[in-house]
Amino acid sequence: MFVWITNCLAALSVSAVLIVILKKVSPAFALVDYPDLRKRHDGVVPLCGGIAIFATFTMVMLLRDRASALPLNFWAGLLITLLVGVLDDRNELSAVKRLAAQFVVALILVNPLAGTAIVTGIALPPGLLNVSFPLLTLVAVLFIVGLINSWNMIDGVDGLAGGAAAVALFWLAVIAALKGAGELVLPMLVLLAAVCGFLAFNMRSPWVARAKIFLGDAGSTALGATIAFLVIALSIRAEIAFPVLLWIVIVPVLDTLSLIVRRMHAGRSPLAADRWHLHHLLLDRSISPAKTTIIIVAASAVCGGIGCAGIVTGVSNLLMTVALLLPLTGHCAFVFIASKPGAISLQRAARTATVSQLTSMPPMAVRPDLNVNHASAPPPAKSRPGILSDAV
Secondary structure, three states: OHHHHHHHHHHHHHHHHHHHHHHHHHHHHOOEEOOOOOOOOOOOEEOOHHHHHHHHHHHHHHHOOOHHHOOHHHHHHHHHHHHHHHHHHHHOOOHHHHHHHHHHHHHHHHOHHHOOOOOOOOOOOHHHHHHHHHHHHHHHHHHHHHHHHHHHHHOOOOOHHHHHHHHHHHHHHHHHHHOOOHHHHHHHHHHHHHHHHHHHHHOOOOOOOOOOOOOHHHHHHHHHHHHHHHHHHHHHHOOOOHHHHHHHHHHHHHHHHHHHHHHHHOOOOOOOOOOOOHHHHHHOOOOOHHHHHHHHHHHHHHHHHHHHHHHHHOOOHHHHHHOOHHHHHHHHHHHHHHOOHHHHHHHHHHHHHHHHHHHOOOOOOOOOOOOOOHHHOOOOOOOOOOOOOOOO
């Protein structure tokens, strides 16, 4: 316990210090984000949060001689993910190049040559027994690629990707500690502490009005890859059914799957950028960015707690797997209601009315008792509209 506490405090401190330093040098390396029609934040924001988090994670694990808790293929996959992410932050790589790199990383992380596979916890049909290993390996690869993109896609509101990662890492650490996978607890807690150091600068609070730093694609994709690896490692080492562990990450996974289905249904590319994410739907219902983050992170925490409780108390794997239909149904219901044309029209009308009220004011006589020739008076100066969109 003492080792956990000291390492977490070290990671928290180093992460905060690195963020302060990297914020100042990020512009020199073109690691900054500019606002546009989809990214509604104010001004130029450094994209070095992910670099700070994983530099901290690596330093603490190496200096404390704990790097061996994670295999060499993990560190290789993490390095490639960060490098590709930094290149994407600087030059905006094409979707095909990013996806190709993600599959390479997934194969490295899964390491099929090791001869181990995720635990299903559910009996496979007899016809699949002979191909179970390559089939489960493929599932693991697709899961890693999917979670990399899930965390990248959910990174759209201050504190959201980091908060969801913190919740997932917390529940994974609790499960690992209670199910005999103690060698995974320290890496999970150290990364959790590093993420918390980042959230002090990224999540809105009474002390932080807007995010001072972003994860960047390097940070969001590396978090997705790392959490996916830890889920798979926990499934193998503690012999926990992989479908049950999906409770820990079900919110970002459902958001991504729902988004892909809706984009394809609309005849668009699954990788196209838009404002159809879960957090965008909440924002478009006039929910503030801070409350949007709290709602989604709280939902992730509740789902993770359900998964943890089911694993610890020994609830049937089949029951826990089938129960995943509950968050799926809830997500689909909200998306259906929030995406209805009538609801969207009302939201746009409300925003239009608000803008017109703030930017147009009819001329009026301040002192009507004065003898003033209003016909010859100059027209009132147009008021300058304020910034009506929050940073997202």
